[in-house]
Amino acid sequence: MADIKPRIKVPKTAKKGELVEIKTLVSHVMESGQRKDADGKTIPRKIINRFTCEFNGKPVCEMVLHPAISANPYISFFVKVEESGTFGFAWYDDDGTVYKAESKIDVTA
Amino acid sequence: MSTGTAATRRTVIKQVGAGALAAGGLLLVAPSARADLAKAQKLLKELIGEKVPQEGKVRLDMPQIAENGQTVPLTAAVDSPMTPDNYCKVIHILADGNPEAGVCSFKFTPANGRAEFSTRMRLAQTQNVWAVAEMSDGSVWMTKTEVKVTIGGCGG
Numbered sequence: 451m452a453d454i455k456p457r458i459k460v461p462k463t464a465k466k467g468e469l470v471e472i473k474t475l476v477s478h479v480m481e482s483g484q485r486k487d488a489d490g491k492t493i494p495r496k497i498i499n500r501f502t503c504e505f506n507g508k509p510v511c512e513m514v515l516h517p518a519i520s521a522n523p524y525i526s527f528f529v530k531v532e533e534s535g536t537f538g539f540a541w542y543d544d545d546g547t548v549y550k551a552e553s554k555i556d557v558t559a
Numbered sequence: 560m561s562t563g564t565a566a567t568r569r570t571v572i573k574q575v576g577a578g579a580l581a582a583g584g585l586l587l588v589a590p591s592a593r594a595d596l597a598k599a600q601k602l603l604k605e606l607i608g609e610k611v612p613q614e615g616k617v618r619l620d621m622p623q624i625a626e627n628g629q630t631v632p633l634t635a636a637v638d639s640p641m642t643p644d645n646y647c648k649v650i651h652i653l654a655d656g657n658p659e660a661g662v663c664s665f666k667f668t669p670a671n672g673r674a675e676f677s678t679r680m681r682l683a684q685t686q687n688v689w690a691v692a693e694m695s696d697g698s699v700w701m702t703k704t705e706v707k708v709t710i711g712g713c714g715g
Contacts, residue, residue: 469672482681484658510670513678516661518654520630520679527665530641530672 454478458539460553464531468557472503473526476541476549482517498549500542501525506535531557595686599653599660603691606651606664612691612701617650619690619704628682628708636675637692637700641667647674648693656686683711 459473476498483495501513501523510529529537534557541549603612620634637647646669652662665676674692682688687703694700 482658505670508670510668511676512666513676514664514666516663517659518657518662518681520681523678525676525678527676528671528673530670 454543454547454549456539456541456549456551458537458551458553460537460555462554463556463558466532466557466559467530469528469530470555471526471528472537473524474501474539474551475522475524477522478541478543480515480517480519480521480523484517496544498523498541498543502540502542503527503529504538505529505531506533507538510537531555533557595657595660596655599655599689602653602660603651603689607691607693607699610697610699612699614701616700617690617692617702619652619688619702621688621704621706623705624707624709625682626709628684628711630679631682631706631708632677632679633688634675634677635665635690635692636673637694639674639692639694641669641672641674643669644695646695648695650674650676651689651691651693652680653689653691654680654682654686655689657681657683662688682706682708684708 454477456474456476461470464470478498479496481493481496485493487493495517497515497517499515501515503510511527513525515523534555537553539551616638618636621631625631635650635652637650639647647667649664649666651664653660654662662680663678667674685707687705689701689703692700
């Protein structure tokens with residue numbers, strides 16, 4: 451879907467061993483599956499149910515999301531960087547779509 | 560005569576109003592709140608098994624009062640080193656007054672360097688939010704925070 455765009459905020463540079471904060475936001479309705487439309491029919495659930503972050507191909511962390519997470523899910527966390535490389539982020543939609551984003555970081559000694 | 564009638568009418572309206580509020584409150588809140596609490600306890604058992612969580616170590620920062628239950632910020636953190644042989648594996652967030660008890664589970668690795676994450680959640684009503692942390696040594700820690708909600712976030 452064209453209207454779903456992940457936004458990420460990762461520092462461009464860091465020192466070896468530094469703790470960097472990563473902030474992510476993805477535009478998504480996170481339809482809970484509990485709401486009803488004007489005719490009283492339940493609107494089917496459609497949420498992002500999983501988020502993953504990896505660094506240079508190695509998994510760093512993962513989050514399982516339930517319908518109680520707000521629309522346009524915001525997730526922030528920390529990573530201790532030891533080397534330059536690329537962060538890979540992925541959001542998994544209920545409908546099977548995977549939204550991806552990447553960000554490079556330069557790490558100096 | 561006329562003042563007497565007015566006073567009576569006012570009293571009657573007050574009493575009826577208060578009665579209706581009390582009845583409505585009892586009907587709407589009490590049974591569902593109990594059911595939701597049981598749901599949260601059941602889910603907690605599914606997540607951590609027979610282990611008994613201890614108080615402490617895990618911190619949950621949320622506003623005491625949320626004006627809008629649609630999006631309530633939360634930060635959960637565990638006071639723990641993040642070395643390969645001693646780290647926080649996962650923090651589960653549960654809500655004991657939402658239609659579904661599960662909120663999210665954040666799984667860490669030692670590469671995180673700090674066991675902390677933030678997100679935003681929905682709250683259907685005033686309730687307790689639970690943060691449950693599982694450590695690499697198998698211990699489980701837990702904390703609860705009450706958040707008062709002015710406008711619920713799951714209706715529609």
